[in-house]
Amino acid sequence: WDLGCPKVSAFDPANPLIISTGPLTGTIAPGTGRAEICSISPFTHPKELYTYSSFGGTWPGAFKYTGHDAMVILGKADEPVYLSIHDDDVEIKDASDLWGLDTFEMQKVLSELEPGASVACIGPAGENLSRTAIILTETSHASGGAGFGAVMGSKNLKAIAVKGTGRINVARPDELLELVRYIDEEVGYGTFGMLASKGDGLIYFEAGKRTGDKLKKYWKKANGCFGCPICCEAVIDIPGVGRGAAMCSDWVYAECGSRGPGELGDTSYYLGEDKPTAPAVTEKPAWEAAILSQKFGINNFDILWGLTGWLWHCYKRGILTEEDTGLPTPEWLGGTAKDHEFLTALFYGIAYKKSPFADGVTRAAEHVGKESWDVLKELYGARGYVSHWMDAVPGVLHWMFETRDPFDSCHDYFQIIRRPEISKYAFGTEKPAHSSLKDPTKTVYEDSEIAVIITQHRQRIKNSLPVCDYAFPVLYSKKRDGVGDTSLESRLYSAITGIGLTEKELLSVGEMIYNLERAIQVKRENRTREDDAVYDYKFKHRYWGEESRNVGDHWYGPIDKEKFEALKDKYYERRDWDKETGRPTRAKLEELGLKDVADELEKLGLLPQ
Ligand code: SF4
Incomplete structure (x- = not known):
């Protein structure tokens, strides 16, 4: 807001790349080794929207120890550069000879040039402005979902190396230590507390026994x-392939390799159509794919959760051929290419901007045309992002109001819609737990707006403190086999900063952040009620409500347009926003301490009357 919400494109030098830690970063509080990036995204579709994406690793803590909280990167270097930050010593250094290196090579070189520094960098995908490019640190910590790697590339910025020797003074250390013990011993950790144990990085294996022992032997x-004590990332080393780490989407390559029958796996199985017909094989090509995408700096999520399912449907229905995609057809799409050939061609095409997939599946579908666009609308949710928990009313409603797939930082969501007691604890109502869209004749719509509003506020707190989405909020406690403790974030904040905040007060900070974000959208993107939408397809047909290659039957809806419009009314009313325009009112902005924001919107004629 202070930078004026520039109405520029993502690749314009005036697009600010904002990288920020928070008050909890760099402390011993679990799940706080994170940083948040905000910028105008080249990935969102059809408009480039101001949005957000987080990352972890050692980088956020190291940056905090330099004595800085945040950086704003503006402009564009004439030649490739990298940024070196050692405490107060900030230098822009020549990276002409480093342009072209992959992310692993880049970090290796900087480990010699900047000993002891943590490095966040881009690979060829970012350099070549692929809209799916990530910013990566170490081998698998990435800001992945918003294409911010390409924003770095557009500024000719190859890497940011940080090394801090400062300290963080915790206001009430004894209280913090006791809280850390309490969380670890008595409550457990949010999403992963529900799924599995901590500490071995094999959470995804344990969560569903999805990958068998295929990769475990290389752990x-x-x-x-x-x-962070959770350590959700597993370091894998396969001789002849390489060493790297895997978490979240990276595991999907692992699943592919462990599940057969092809090297990528039988996609039809993932789509719930058939059962695999041959023994599981070949973990090596899967691991090779995971490492190659990390080295090139490519967003795995859009490929694994979106592209594979979209291609499978398009080929199965005779919509696409090799000519359209420019890719060798793998066996699981009816061709003869090995998955190694298919994936290598795909990744090179994306990283060097030689493929329609370099700008994400949505833009590829737009480019290819035919009925592939309809298939995309079946599988994707809104704004170019593949469906992700659009399986119940609060999930779909949440998607409507956001700028991206919101569920990268809302993994708590899947707990509330499955367990009435958790919904009651989190929102004061059990109704959202009965809102599944699997059978729309039984769907309960009531109170979904309450679930969305509270979840959005918790999400903003999560991204601002920041605390990891895998760890907080603790709605469900596996240790207690019941409700968790949603006061933890405010208690951690109070112990660390010495500023006493109750859970309710912290939630109102979340509300302030959300309203400010909306004001930015109103000012920059002219956001209105009409923009609060998902793809229209969902109102007319059954749609795929989960990531496109998930196991099982994930067809949902169609959803009821009238009921959703009525829910939107309730949502705006509860927010004290104007129903006609979907915009915050002066009264609400002033109540949240945002009078200057209201004044500015009024001056521009954007404040509701
Ligand atoms: S849970 Fe995993 S991703 Fe989250 S902070 Fe801990 S180690 Fe990082």
Whole structure:
């Protein structure tokens, strides 16, 4: 807001790339080794929207120890550069000879040029302005979902190396230590507390026994973000392929390799159509794919959760051929190419901007045309993002109001719609737990707006403190086999900063952040009620409500347009926003301490009357 909400494109030098830690970063509080990036995204579709994406690793803590909280990168260097930050010593250094290196090579070189520094960098995908490019640190911590790697590339910025020797003074250390013990021993950790144990990086294996033992035998150690005991990342080393780490989407390559029958796996199985017909094989090509995409700096999520399912449907229905995609057809799409050939061609095409997929699946579908666009609308949710928990009313409603797939930082969501007691604890109502869209004749719509509003506020708190989405909020406690403790974030904040905040007060900070974000959208993007939408397809047909290659039957809806419009009314009313325009009112903005924002919107004629 202070930078004026520039109405520029993502690749304009005036697009600010804002990288920020928060008050909890760099402390021993679990799940706080994170940083948030905000910028105008080249990935969102059809408009480039101002949005957000987080990352972890050691980088956020190391940056905090330099004595800085945040940086704003503006402009564009004439030649490739990297940024070196050692405490107060900030230098822009020549990276002409480093342009073209992959992310692993880049970090290796900087480990010699900047000993002891943590490095966040881009690979060829970012350099070549692929809209799916990520910013990566270490081997798998990435800001992935918003294409911010390409924003770095557009500024000719190859890397940011940080090394801090400062300290963080915790206001009430004894209280913090007791809280850390309490969380670890008595409550457990949010999403992962529900799924599995901590500490070995094999959470995804344990969560569903999805990958068998195929990769486990190559497990070397657990890894995690700065100071986090959960260590959800597994370091894997396969001789002849390479060493790297895997978490979240990276595991999907692992699943592919462990599940067969092809090297990528039988996609039809993932789509719930058939059962695999041959023994599981070949973990090596899967691991090779995971490492190659990390080295090139490519967003795995859009490929694994979106592209594979979209291609499968398009080929199965005779919509696409090799000519359209420019890719060798793998066996699981009816061709003869090995998955190694298919994936290598795909990744090179994306990283060097030689493929329609370089700008994400949505833009590829737009480019290819035919009925592939309809298939995309079946599988994707809104704004170019593949469906992700659009399986119940609060999920779909939440998607409507956001600028991206919101569920990268709302993994708590899947707990509330499955367990009435958790919904009651989190929102004061059990009704959202009965809102599944699997059978729309039984769907309960009531109170979904309450669930969305509270979840959005918790999400903003999460991204601002920041605390990891895998760890907080603790709605469900596996240790207690019941409700968790949603006061933890405010208690951690109070112990660390010495500023006493109750859970309710912290939630109102979340509300302030959300309103400010909306004001930015109103000012920059002219956001209105009409923009609060998902793809229209969902109102007319059954749609795929989960990531496109998930196991099982994930067809949902169609959803009821009238009921959703009525829910939107309730949502705006509860927010004290104007129903006609979907915009915050002066009264609400002033109540949240945003009078200057209201004044500015009024001056521009954007404040509701
Ligand atoms: S849970 Fe995993 S991703 Fe989250 S902070 Fe801990 S190690 Fe990092």
